[in-house]
Amino acid sequence: MRVNFTVNGCAQTVDDVWEGESLLYVLRERLGLPGSKNACEQGECGSCTVHLDDVPVCACLVAAGQVEGRRVRTVEGLADRGGERLDPVQEAFVEAGAVQCGFCTPGLVVQAHDLLSRVPDPQDAQIREALAGNLCRCTGYEKILDAVRLAARRKAAAR
């Protein structure tokens, strides 16, 4: 089947999509956007987190046909056009050393980005709750929490 939707601001038409295919597969294998990672395929790990009409969801659990006519924003769409300048959340992850193997990072960045857009100055409990569906098996999460706190401070200073 054919699916028409918007990805990171660009209209896309994808053909020959299998009806049982996930949005994640379409992004990675058909549109060449491998930022969203494929790990558990059951919504457990959060590494495929993307925005669907501004709401963060696991792309592995969205059927491709369900995004017809809708807007998707992936981790590739967070930096400004061309990736010249990273999003403050991405910068904070780099600076805080919140990246080890890097596999969980895109999902965590998207989810943290969503948190800070809703709650500019989150308490630690709010950060932990927001990231509860994103698994990292390397860092022990401390550096990730540092990164989210740093990004919140940066964004507050920029206002």
Place this chain on the structure above:
Amino acid sequence: MEFLRPASWADALAAKAERPGAVPIQGGTDVMVEINFDVRRPEALLDLNPVKELAEWDVADDGRLRVGAGVPYARLIAELGDRLPGLAQASRTVGSPQIRNRGTIGGNLGAASPAGDGHPPLLAGGAEIEVESARRGVRMIPAAEFFTGVKANALRDDELIRAFWIAPASGPQYFAKVGTRNAMVIAVCSFAVALHPERRRVGTGLGSAAPTPRRATAAEEFASAELDWTGRRPLDPAVARRFGELAAAAASPIDDVRGTARYRRHALAVLARRTLSWAWNDYVAGRRAS
């Protein structure tokens, strides 16, 4: 496989009547897992996301809430948490933020897992499930009659879940769940309690401890009769303990990867005792709900 995208509720009912084998998909948090893991290959997917009516809720003429089957957990918590505190508590324990943004009570009811977190509060609150077919129209099914077996429900092949109807809380409500961590956990067992002071009744629902979610009716009868609704005297520890025992006795749990039957019975007695204590303490203090 076919992918059906009805634009309205009437179209959805027509599609389901024409293709009884089509599997409805809402948030995809159950259906897509089965497809991703190749355990299910439905002949068609019936996408209910475009059916706007399902994502709405309103207050019916009789004062009950009519909540569309497609309202995700995140919105239940944000928009109805004050009126349905027990269901909101249960919703907060579902998966993760990403899952709660997509998952729905309609999907929970469709999957009808014995461990579904939404089910115990629906049972405790005396909810009814509104289902509809193009040919026979609307049918209202009490939550207690909706679950018919392990992952089986009372829906007929041509029916879809439209909404659930439930009275806003008239007294304190609580939900508690045992799992190995706070997020991303399928219940080892769960329990919901709702006080209905205007009827002097206690409602209950237990999850993940029987082939279906079910009420603990003997526990309800016992507590409804024993509690001091007028004088609001504190809960007698012996009554709380007996309530827990009766709740556990209502279960018929199994040993599985998440826990043993023996542990489930024990944990259920503890959850029932605690949730009743919390609810009754609120009632004594004049709090409607937490």
